[in-house]
Amino acid sequence: MVEATIVVPVFILLLISVLYVRDQALTQHDLEMKARSCAWQFSAANCDAVPPGCEGIVEQSTTQNSAGQEVMDALQGGKDQSVKHADKTGVVSKIIDSLLGPVLQAAFGRSLDATVAREFERPAVFGGKTKTMTGRYHLACNLTPEEPIDVAKDAWKLFKPN
Amino acid sequence: MKRPGTVPDDRGAVMVIALFLAVFLLGLLYYVVGTTQTVFFREHLQDTADGAALSGAVMHARSMNLIVLINIVMAALLAILVTIKLIEGLAIIGMVIAAALAWFTGGSTLAAIPPLKTAQADMNAAYQQVQPPIFAALKALHAASDLVSSVAPSAADAVVLADITAKGQPAGSRGIASGTRLTLPVSDDTFPELCGRAGKFPIDLAKEALGGVPGVSEIMGALDDPMHDMTKSLSEWFCGEGDDGNGGGKGGGQSRPPSYKRDEKRAYPRMDLAVRCENEHIDSSGSLTLGAGNTSPTCEESKRFEDAALPDQNTGRCQAGHDCSADGPYEQRVAKARLDCDPALSPRPSYYLYLQREGSVPYRWTGKLWQRLTPTFGEPQRRETRKDAVSNPPCGSKLVHPFVAEGYQTTVRTSNDVTEVQPVCSKEVPPPAPSTRNRPEVGHIETVPITEVMHILGCQKTETITVQVSNGKTAGSDSSSDSGSSSNSKSPKRVTDGATLGDENFQIRALIQGDSDTLAADRLVQLTIWNQEEPASDNLHVLQALSGYSVAQAEYFYDGSAARGEWMWNMKWRARLRRFRMPEGEAFTAIQTAWRTALGSGCDVLNTLSRIGDLVVH
Numbered sequence: 001m002v003e004a005t006i007v008v009p010v011f012i013l014l015l016i017s018v019l020y021v022r023d024q025a026l027t028q029h030d031l032e033m034k035a036r037s038c039a040w041q042f043s044a045a046n047c048d049a050v051p052p053g054c055e056g057i058v059e060q061s062t063t064q065n066s067a068g069q070e071v072m073d074a075l076q077g078g079k080d081q082s083v084k085h086a087d088k089t090g091v092v093s094k095i096i097d098s099l100l101g102p103v104l105q106a107a108f109g110r111s112l113d114a115t116v117a118r119e120f121e122r123p124a125v126f127g128g129k130t131k132t133m134t135g136r137y138h139l140a141c142n143l144t145p146e147e148p149i150d151v152a153k154d155a156w157k158l159f160k161p162n
Numbered sequence: 163m164k165r166p167g168t169v170p171d172d173r174g175a176v177m178v179i180a181l182f183l184a185v186f187l188l189g190l191l192y193y194v195v196g197t198t199q200t201v202f203f204r205e206h207l208q209d210t211a212d213g214a215a216l217s218g219a220v221m222h223a224r225s226m227n228l229i230v231l232i233n234i235v236m237a238a239l240l241a242i243l244v245t246i247k248l249i250e251g252l253a254i255i256g257m258v259i260a261a262a263l264a265w266f267t268g269g270s271t272l273a274a275i276p277p278l279k280t281a282q283a284d285m286n287a288a289y290q291q292v293q294p295p296i297f298a299a300l301k302a303l304h305a306a307s308d309l310v311s312s313v314a315p316s317a318a319d320a321v322v323l324a325d326i327t328a329k330g331q332p333a334g335s336r337g338i339a340s341g342t343r344l345t346l347p348v349s350d351d352t353f354p355e356l357c358g359r360a361g362k363f364p365i366d367l368a369k370e371a372l373g374g375v376p377g378v379s380e381i382m383g384a385l386d387d388p389m390h391d392m393t394k395s396l397s398e399w400f401c402g403e404g405d406d407g408n409g410g411g412k413g414g415g416q417s418r419p420p421s422y423k424r425d426e427k428r429a430y431p432r433m434d435l436a437v438r439c440e441n442e443h444i445d446s447s448g449s450l451t452l453g454a455g456n457t458s459p460t461c462e463e464s465k466r467f468e469d470a471a472l473p474d475q476n477t478g479r480c481q482a483g484h485d486c487s488a489d490g491p492y493e494q495r496v497a498k499a500r501l502d503c504d505p506a507l508s509p510r511p512s513y514y515l516y517l518q519r520e521g522s523v524p525y526r527w528t529g530k531l532w533q534r535l536t537p538t539f540g541e542p543q544r545r546e547t548r549k550d551a552v553s554n555p556p557c558g559s560k561l562v563h564p565f566v567a568e569g570y571q572t573t574v575r576t577s578n579d580v581t582e583v584q585p586v587c588s589k590e591v592p593p594p595a596p597s598t599r600n601r602p603e604v605g606h607i608e609t610v611p612i613t614e615v616m617h618i619l620g621c622q623k624t625e626t627i628t629v630q631v632s633n634g635k636t637a638g639s640d641s642s643s644d645s646g647s648s649s650n651s652k653s654p655k656r657v658t659d660g661a662t663l664g665d666e667n668f669q670i671r672a673l674i675q676g677d678s679d680t681l682a683a684d685r686l687v688q689l690t691i692w693n694q695e696e697p698a699s700d701n702l703h704v705l706q707a708l709s710g711y712s713v714a715q716a717e718y719f720y721d722g723s724a725a726r727g728e729w730m731w732n733m734k735w736r737a738r739l740r741r742f743r744m745p746e747g748e749a750f751t752a753i754q755t756a757w758r759t760a761l762g763s764g765c766d767v768l769n770t771l772s773r774i775g776d777l778v779v780h
Contacts, residue, residue: 143736
């Protein structure tokens with residue numbers, strides 16, 4: 001009887017621990033599955049339309065990639081070097097900047113972050129309360145086909161001979 | 163009647179069993195935690211690899227779309243000249259018709275000739291006026307597309323690397339996503355082709371503007387191809403001269419080849435053969451002209467040497483079955499590594515892989531001083547510094563804050579005896595001189611610990627390199643090899659000849675390395691083989707070596723059914739994940755070189771991966 005009072009609680013504690021670890025792992029797995037699924041769906045749509053069921057989970061990453069900035073600088077430097085001798089009026093530079101600038105800006109560093117958080121209840125024997133569990137996923141935004149006719153129209157509008 | 167003392171007392175017996183059971187259950191719980199941790203570790207590593215591969219492919223696809231955009235802008239600009247010439251041509255035709263009809267109309271149509279002549283002259287003047295800036299713009303755009311083509315792959319590497327460092331899981335992971343090419347698979351198209359595309363633009367714009375008028379769309383659609391063919395075949399009249407020979411000419415000014423700088427992580431040691439191999443692929447301008455892989459005899463020899471010299475992935479020592487003599491490849495490599503990885507050099511290495519051994523040194527008291535006796539050492543262990551940050555070196559001067567010991571011995575040995583190694587540095591504190599009161603007896607032995615860095619196996623440095631981009635022939639570009647390109651400084655780009663969608667030219671492979679040594683499951687396994695040798699199974703070593711790595715593959719592709727000629731005229735390049743396949747031939751060499759360079763010379767995952775088929779059946 002005395003043994004039972006010691007052994008039974010210990011075994012119950014161990015059982016609760018195993019169940020706790022299992023539940024925690026399953027919850028974590030579930031959260032990461034959700035984050036992964038939303039991230040890939042959002043990425044496939046070029047990060048333009050939030051897929052159903054993923055509201056508040058996915059968003060475009062706002063952190064500026066330093067490597068992307070370096071590439072931008074290199075391209076800018078290369079362009080300046082290329083047009084330096086030919087472009088005395090600055091019109092060529094204006095055309096390239098106006099047309100390619102926004103595209104170059106968008107070309108590097110467009111990515112998304114998916115974050116799913118859920119409250120997970122601790123068993124009372126471990127102090128109770130809740131613990132916030134998070135699943136995260138980071139991915140680059142894929143591309144969608146674009147129609148180039150608008151670009152061409154812009155080119156015509158920009159270029160006005162003197 | 164029972165006598166006292168003979169009654170069996172079994173109180174507490176269950177307790178013993180329960181104690182064993184509790185320990186067993188506790189071990190089981192630890193095992194569950196360890197397994198969960200390992201599953202998440204593998205999942206995170208694979209997620210990071212998938213993300214890195216896709217990110218690399220997306221960067222390439224974006225760059226292809228950017229070149230498409232540049233092509234379109236070039237055609238749109240040239241369309242201005244084509245339109246002016248078209249009006250001028252119509253004026254000339256009008257004058258000819260008016261002159262021809264004059265015979266029938268008694269000269270009344272001649273009245274139309276002066277205004278047509280004025281219109282033709284005005285158009286000609288406008289053409290002369292706008293041609294120089296348009297040509298200058300074309301040259302700048304051509305140079306920009308050259309730049310994009312050569313910058314994109316390394317930019318993709320850099321962006322992916324930064325992404326892995328910032329967002330990669332598990333924390334501290336590092337990796338690379340690379341393709342087999344140094345540039346995008348594009349080369350120069352012809353100027354007449356650009357002129358032909360420019361000829362379609364007025365038609366396309368008219369179609370767009372008059373899209374609502376019944377029948378116009380069909381008529382314009384029917385004019386599309388004839389207009390393209392006409393302007394292409396009469397490109398000299400419509401678009402002016404195509405090639406100005408030296409990049410100067412009417413367009414005004416010269417389009418000088420741009421260059422850019424980038425930081426690159428390079429693995430050391432760099433053996434002379436590897437340097438010679440690389441030099442064979444550098445042209446007079448300093449550009450790398452390496453394509454998918456190195457195939458020269460020097461490069462083949464270099465590859466054989468590297469394979470023979472590579473330290474064992476687990477022990478860091480000379481691999482069994484290889485030439486381990488004093489002048490063998492392994493020994494040559496470690497000797498070169500000491501020189502190349504000297505922390506006194508600039509730039510200083512940021513990561514070290516080295517061989518360390520620990521032992522003890524007995525000191526005997528002679529009555530006057532401690533006499534050092536021969537030390538004994540345990541098995542040397544392969545060690546590495548932190549991967550996620552710039553680390554201090556294990557050995558070096560006080561200025562570089564070495565964490566093992568001060569000093570850096572650059573010579574491996576003074577004789578031909580392989581076992582006689584001069585450590586790079588060594589840490590040992592001799593016993594203090596005893597006070598006069600507590601002098602030990604003569605012959606007393608005192609033992610102190612010793613740590614020696616036996617060999618530097620490799621290191622990594624971040625170097626700034628300048629990449630020169632030449633017009634139409636960027637690093638690794640296939641421009642020169644394309645037949646019939648008749649390229650010039652104003653031509654658009656096309657997908658290089660020989661590149662087919664889905665082939666190696668468009669594949670990006672990612673390798674991610676995480677630190678699996680900290681996993682609880684591993685510690686549990688180590689616990690179970692307490693004080694015992696690990697099983698000497700070759701297959702086990704292969705699996706162990708791969709436990710901290712994940713690989714993934716993605717590709718960029720043209721998402722449409724248009725013919726090859728249209729691929730660089732529609733912004734439909736996208737990326738997608740693919741099942742990982744082992745690269746073959748030159749692609750294998752190229753990927754292996756990129757991975758070795760990025761993750762250190764000791765990392766030869768690709769060779770190990772190629773053996774996975776022997777162990778796992780899908």
